Amino acid sequence: MHRDVAALEQRLQDCSAPQKLIATDGVFSMDGDVAPLRELTQLAQRYRAWLLVDDAHGLGVLGAGGRGSLEHFGLTGDDAPVLMATLGKALGTFGAFVAGSEALIETLIQSARSYIYTTALPPVVAEATRAALRLVQEEPWRREHLQALVARFKRGAGQLGLNVLSSDTPIQPLVVGAAPRALELSQQLESHGILVGAIRPPTVPQGTARLRITLSAVHREEHVDRLLDALATVFAAGECARG
Ligand SMILES: Cc1ncc(COP(=O)(O)O)c(C=O)c1O
Known part of the structure; x- marks a missing residue:
């Protein structure tokens, strides 16, 4: 509930x-x-x-x-x-x-x-x-910067058609469904130098395993862009693998 x-x-x-x-x-x-x-x-x-x-x-x-x-x-x-x-x-x-x-x-x-x-x-x-x-x-600018990063990420994720949950905070979960898929994507992102945890049941309900993207005030805009590029690559690779 x-x-x-x-x-x-x-x-x-x-x-x-x-x-x-x-x-x-x-x-x-x-x-x-x-x-x-x-x-x-x-x-x-x-x-x-x-x-x-x-x-x-x-x-x-x-x-x-x-x-x-x-x-x-x-x-x-x-x-x-x-x-x-x-x-x-x-x-x-x-x-x-x-x-x-x-x-x-x-x-x-x-x-x-x-x-x-x-x-x-x-x-x-x-x-x-x-x-x-x-x-x-x-130093309220840290929060303002963080909010700008969140907005930048959400905009980019929307353009990529990614299934990001409705969140305006620095926790930006990307639901992928099956636990092995979340783990695989997390490992692929790591190979691009990006650390994103794979959250799986029982931490979240069955069928809603996700990548838990967490932005921080020490990130810069180019980090968000790199993350978006990496997400585009790993998701595109997944589509090819499935096709
Ligand atoms: C909602 C919530 N409360 C408490 C904690 C515990 O945090 P800590 O171990 O840093 O005290 C966590 C950790 O992730 C959390 O998500």
């Missing part, structure tokens, strides 16, 4: 638990599209449920200030009482965090088993994360 607000509402209606939690990715990691967070916050209010947003792929990328999926929709932390994200994606370091009310954080500190029994983040990683956060705040 991907992005299916009506199905979620049905479940909330059917749920008699005194405490309800809606949990979602901000940006879906294998599809690249964004959760309908406005609708989810409305449902959370209507059914007195908590909303947890895992913004692993939104933080540092979406929103004018890079604050992530909530900012993208003009929402704030008040709309998502449990906001978590990892530091290992856009921020380029390691670890993760949960943001929320003092009561929530205190409860996690006192009773979250994985927190209590895990070694704290090394100070050097914390400091590197602070440096990354400064870049997110002070």
Whole structure:
């Protein structure tokens, strides 16, 4: 039930638990599209449920200030009482965090088993994360550049007639269907010097194996063009092989 607000509402209606939690990715990691967070916050209010947003792929990328999926929709932390994200994606370091009310954080500190029994983040990683956060705040051109790369890729993929999922984020999945085909294409791209992971079931549903193209702010326009040229070559070769 991907992005299916009506199905979620049905479940909330059917749920008699005194405490309800809606949990979602901000940006879906294998599809690249964004959760309908406005609708989810409305449902959370209507059914007195908590909303947890895992913004692993939104933080540092979406929103004018890079604050992530909530900012993208003009929402704030008040709309998502449990906001978590990892530091290992856009921020380029390691670890993760949960943001929320003092009561929530205190409860996690006192009773979250994985927190209590895990070694704290090394100070050097914390400091590197602070440096990354400064870049997110002070260098919005990185996000603008990234969005321009996404637009360039989508335009080129459209011209090539490639089956790219509807995503406006740097995660641009290209569904190819069968798992062996995804693996073969990934290997062919690698032989062109391009690293694109082949995502196969059970990570994604059967029959929807895909190439997970991931753009980054350190890419340049010519990298996108090289990727498009390589995709055109490997897909054309596949057509010939099948014909
Ligand atoms: C949505 C989401 N949440 C959490 C994680 C975990 O990230 P990490 O291992 O960097 O904490 C991932 C990793 O891909 C992810 O896609």
